[in-house]
Amino acid sequence: MPEKTEKPTAETTATAAEDRPRRRQARGERRISQLLEAAATVFSTTGYTAASTNAIAREAGVSPGTLYQFFPNKEAIAIELGSRLMHEMRQSYDEVLTPIDPAVTPVEEVIAGTVDRFIAFNCRHPAFFALMHGPDIPGRIAEEHDALHATLVTRVETILAPFVPGAPAPAVTRTARMCVGIYMAGLELILAHEGAEREAYVQELKDVLLRYLRPLVGDVVK
DSSP: OOOOOOOOOHHHHHHHHHHHHHHHHHHHHHHHHHHHHHHHHHHHHHOTTTOOHHHHHHHHTSOHHHHHTTOSSHHHHHHHHHHHHHHHHHHHHHHHSOOOOTTTSOHHHHHHHHHHHHHHHHHHOHHHHHHHSOTTOOHHHHHHHHHHHHHHHHHHHHHHGGGSTTOOHHHHHHHHHHHHHHHHHHHHHHHTOOHHHHHHHHHHHHHHHHHHHHHHHGGGOO
């Protein structure tokens, strides 16, 4: 006699119904990640202005119609990608830009560790620089980047303060802004080169920052 097929119970039916949306959500997240990775490649190669949804879809290996199921236009893609990258950069701030004891950690080590961490991030995510510094980036990205920049300056002030005890707050802020400005100028040169030449520019950036800070921090420098 043929074996009897068990009928699904209400419990198993409900479980299956719950699993389907989760599987669809997981597939959707994978597709979004795929599209964002493709967008990062296109933005870093051509810049935001010249990029197109067709180019992003082609890089992702999907049809434009598939892309439009998740993002209505190029701006929406850029905003999502930019937000994720800025979130990761904020995490770097939290890990690297913490108060320093000058008696334990000399300013050379502070400069080297901070520069290395941020350069590594930008080399790993070249689309970050392309999105943050393009001529016509979406307004929302520009606003978030301005806030990120302000946070960076504030964190650098926190690091500098122990090295310049007694310095007026406006002077510390001014020094922090100069450090960030020097870093940003050096970053563009660094990203324009590769290999040994890139490493040479990284070292130049560290040397410039140290030469700028040395007379300001005085005897604290080891």
